[in-house]
Amino acid sequence: MNIGDVAALTGLPAKTIRYYEEIGLITPRRDTNGYRRFGEGEVHKLGFIGRARSLGFSIEECRTLLALYEDRNRASADVKRIAQGHLELVDAKIAELKAMRATLGHLVESCAGDHRPDCPILEDLAVRPHKPQEERG
Amino acid sequence: MNIGDVAALTGLPAKTIRYYEEIGLITPRRDTNGYRRFGEGEVHKLGFIGRARSLGFSIEECRTLLALYEDRNRASADVKRIAQGHLELVDAKIAELKAMRATLGHLVESCAGDHRPDCPILEDLAVRPHKPQEERG
């Protein structure tokens, strides 16, 4: 199996697969012509990584998860800790974005958006000693 | 005013302020000794940028907003369009994170997190043809 087939199977770009090899996530064999040759194991690993990435795990978390996956003696607690930590990070990010969204939403609503120059958005950016306002309607 | 004072006033790291000069967001004068000298204008600009950044606007968006701010003939519609576009991006990001959070939350809940090796999180990453599961149990 060449890299193109693996890309099609896993949905990962070939570039990404090469990159994953470069950083040591996978180590496919080589044909005599220098082409990477992938077996089921590699494809499976790449699928695993792809799914973990799509859940927002960092590359290093993926590396750890993969190691745990291949360790038949792992404790599920180790995995759960990583997932939990990541979950908290995601929650924090969501909260941050929501705060941004609230402020931004208020500003957008308050702006007439016409040909005139008066703009509450710019005024706010210009002077407000930025603590995100909650409600003031 | 030296860069340290400006950093204290605006809350931006000195490194960041230097970076903003490098990319042309600001152009402070120089003292004879080579130190950057900041006036009120610069400090005001930096505050503006800092607040815009904290709302998630990109540097290039900040550049545009700043230009609009300084253009007395701008139309508020131009500003609103940028903010609106950014708002949609933020909403998309939130939605994406929420989807991740949901899947991740299910997985974390379903994992015992003890000394045993059985782990639904790893099993899911290993085999699931990843469409985020909604509800199941």
Add this chain to the structure above:
DNA sequence: CCTAAGGGTTCCTCCAACTGGAAGGTCAAG
């Protein structure tokens, strides 16, 4: 034989938005 296509390979640069650190100049105080 040559050619063209569609793989593959390596290597290098670039992205955002900084951050860290090294090596060195400047300034005010003791």
Add this chain to the structure above:
DNA sequence: CTTGACCTTCCAGTTGGAGGAACCCTTAGG
């Protein structure tokens, strides 16, 4: 004079790849 805080420049690294150049391999067709 020395110390320490501040400033300067420049270089490298971060995350997770994307883009592209230059070149090799393979196969099909004429």
